[in-house]
Amino acid sequence: MTADPRLTVLIVDDQRLVRSGFAMMLGVEDDLEVVGEAADGAEAIILSRRLRPDVVLMDVQMPVMDGIEATATIVREDLGKVIILTTFDRDDYLFDGLRAGASGYLLKNTDPDDLADAVRAVGHGHALLAPEVTRRVISQLDTVPARSQTPQHDSRLDRLTAREREVLGLVARGLSNAEIASELYLGEATVKSHVSACLSKLHLRDRVQAVVLAYETGLILPGE
Structure with a gap:
């Protein structure tokens, strides 16, 4: 700008x-x-x-x-x-x-x-x-139709490596990069790279969209 x-x-x-x-x-x-x-x-x-x-x-x-x-x-x-x-x-x-x-x-x-x-x-x-807004986003996504309980395979996830899927799932649960690093025993810079790769490969603008996509694709199921 x-x-x-x-x-x-x-x-x-x-x-x-x-x-x-x-x-x-x-x-x-x-x-x-x-x-x-x-x-x-x-x-x-x-x-x-x-x-x-x-x-x-x-x-x-x-x-x-x-x-x-x-x-x-x-x-x-x-x-x-x-x-x-x-x-x-x-x-x-x-x-x-x-x-x-x-x-x-x-x-x-x-x-x-x-x-x-x-x-x-x-x-x-x-x-x-x-923080309270993030909780409401996830709460709202927990009310999506029952079809998400038995999701079909979503080809968008095929663009990600196994590690990137893992990181995306933790992002969708609301964890910060530091918390993900602790959870997966990785460096925070490595986690940041994985998050960036997820956003780029899935054509997402930010972490908010990543949360929504994780629920849409069934990577995260409502109530998890």
């Missing part, structure tokens, strides 16, 4: 006070720069096209165009990575946001330090879900 070592951020919220608060929180961080603010999804798209921010903090409920629709456009046009940030702790927002291509989902009561860390994580290419 930019040659500057700082990550650039666009804040999108229909409440001016909220935008100002987030801008103040992030403005004290040396490696983060708020480059713009938008009051609705349509304005967010216009500013994203002009500013090309590294990260877009996106509210959901806004006039003119909501945050889900704006996220889908921003991701489709590769204008920046999106973190859905909302006061509404609702599953429909969560899954609609993830389907639209958001790289992260946080609630507005997130601690300021955690917010800054989330921007850094997503800005550097990592998916970010609050």
Whole structure:
């Protein structure tokens, strides 16, 4: 996005006070720069096209165009990575946001330090879900139809080595690279390489999509 070592951020919220608060929180961080603010999804798209921010903090409920629709456009046009940030702790927002291509989902009561860390994580290419959100993703996937209990062989998994399948399964259970390294007695750098290979071979954007695919293919069964 930019040659500057700082990550650039666009804040999108229909409440001016909220935008100002987030801008103040992030403005004290040396490696983060708020480059713009938008009051609705349509304005967010216009500013994203002009500013090309590294990260877009996106509210959901806004006039003119909501945050889900704006996220889908921003991701489709590769204008920046999106973190859905909302006061509404609702599953429909969560899954609609993830389907639209958001790289992260946080609630507005997130601690300021955690917010800054989330921007850094997503800005550097990592998916970010609050722990309680990750649990809800997995819980939701546990309710998929019974066909997943006796899945057909999925040829997508044939692209992976046995070790990569093992790593993918642990990613799908919510383990971090460090935890996977401990579980498999591997170096963390080796695990990172395996995770990257899984994402590349399966054409996945991030670990969130990896979780979904692991359930879809039957690599992980609901309730495991």
